[in-house]
């Protein structure tokens with residue numbers, strides 16, 4: 001966090017009710033996301049849990065461009081079906097499409113026709129598309145999705161974790177958007193949605209936090225009741241007053257053009273270096289992370305032997321670099337217990353903001369050079385124990401052979 005965020009922490013007011021820190025936080029959130037009701041939570045997944053426990057059940061289907069892993073798990077936990085409808089270019093690591101996070105609007109309409117609008121309680125859009133390479137969604141695509149939602153009277157919710165990076169890409173890449181302030185683009189995105197979920201550990205630049213926001217009073221009332229049951233009073237959720245203060249400052253810093261320029265330049269620097277040495281990565285380089293295409297790097301390891309896990313282990317053994325598999329371990333286990341390959345096997349190198357210098361990133365590049373040398377000799381893995389849901393967090397593995 002920044003100097004100003006740490007300073008704000010000293011202002012935290014820890015009153016149980018009526019804390020001024022809550023008012024400061026609420027103003028900062030509503031300055032960018034002017035929803036009527038804001039419900040603070042300790043993390044993004046708590047907002048997801050509350051939302052889906054209210055609107056979802058086994059008869060429901062919930063589409064998104066790509067559900068984040070915790071979003072999908074919270075939907076499936078209610079017995080509902082989570083469906084990913086990202087455009088075809090979004091699944092092709094080599095496509096240079098500028099908005100590979102876009103949802104396929106035609107497929108969305110078809111899904112609504114197939115399952116019936118009454119069985120779709122919400123359409124989600126994840127910006128940027130974290131599990132799909134940190135790729136942005138265009139303003140035009142959000143507007144088109146809004147139109148479909150209007151036509152069928154289905155609410156649109158944004159999973160907004162990387163809202164500032166997504167808006168920055170819109171400013172850079174979408175025609176007619178170059179002269180706008182990022183904050184202004186963010187407000188337009190919010191105006192196109194009926195609600196949002198947020199992990200404040202992402203673009204709000206905090207160490208903890210999240211929220212659920214919406215314009216529907218009845219939904220907000222139900223959410224507040226759930227909040228009190230599991231998180232805390234409606235003016236702090238699971239957070240301390242000091243966290244609320246730090247997030248209020250973080251929200252204003254996240255939309256600063258200087259910050260975003262630095263942020264996207266750092267990610268691109270790492271990604272372009274890996275691409276130049278011939279390591280297959282998702283292109284163009286996304287917002288918060290570089291994604292190595294492990295399935296392509298290790299053609300000798302079939303998806304059900306987890307090439308992403310193999311690359312993640314190798315990076316850690318070679319240089320202490322910790323990445324995460326975004327592939328068949330994360331998404332391959334189906335609710336009925338069967339296992340199928342995910343659409344890609346990627347390894348995400350997410351870059352903590354404001355933490356590393358260029359020399360740190362150069363070190364990561366050197367470790368990746370070694371990875372490339374040993375790639376042809378890497379083997380697959382087998383799972384030795386796993387939980388029934390979100391298995392990638394706690395599963396244990398053993399190398400094959």
Ligand SMILES: *Cc1c(COP(=O)(O)O)cnc(C)c1O
Pocket residue numbers: 042043044045046068070071126127130159161162198199200201202209210
């Ligand atoms: C991190 C993240 C979440 C979950 O938030 P937590 O704060 O980790 O619980 C949900 N969606 C997206 C897109 C995320 O990046």
